Amino acid sequence: MFVKSPQQALYWFDGVKTGQDALDALEAKEQLPLAVRLEQNGKVVEFYDSQLDNVTLYIIPKDGLVGGKGGFGSMLRSIGAQIERTTNHEAMRDLSGRRQRDVNNERRLKEYIAGTAEREKVKEENKEKKLEKLRRIAAGENKCKHDFSDPAYDKVRSETEEKVHDAVEAAMAVASAASSSKQEDKLGKRGSTEASAGPPKKRGLWIGDGLEGLSDLSDSDSDEEDEEKGEKSKSVVSG
Known part of the structure; x- marks a missing residue:
């Protein structure tokens, strides 16, 4: 046993x-x-x-092994509730012992190889569309399906543009004529006022204003002073 x-x-x-x-x-x-x-x-x-x-x-x-007071399980449960659960299972193994990462990579590789023909087909279609578009551009057939073409509408539109242009030119001509007439009226009024007022009076410096008769005044004053001095001298001699 x-x-x-x-x-x-x-x-x-x-x-x-x-x-x-x-x-x-x-x-x-x-x-x-x-x-x-x-x-x-x-x-x-x-x-x-x-x-x-x-x-x-x-x-x-019989009495068990010597240990702590317990509570380790509740502590693990509380910590486990705080830990965020991961969604990355790449490192796990399947029942055959293979890593899940390797299995997923193999599956993606198979899907990529299986879709090679479809990708080549789409690539060729895009290339054909591009070549067709270039051919239409070269031939002048590149017209959008939303384009609008109406000869009557185009004619009316061109005539309307010409009328608007003529009207703007006429308005500009009237405005220039009115401004020129106003300028002529102003010039005529200014000429009449200048003719009525006579030639403009020359204005000298401020020190010359009112000093035109100072020379005469000075001469007369000097003569009077000489006469007074002569009379005084006569009276003194006679006395």
């Missing part, structure tokens, strides 16, 4: 029938804890003297 010890060591003991026989045989191999529990087929063996099945017997500590 195979017996797995608390140290995770697997032993084969021949002739072991009960749980007590397994404990005795295992104590000869390694030191056992004070309290152990026997399990077989996922069930606890309560009676050590009972007959065991011919399957692996697990001998584990």
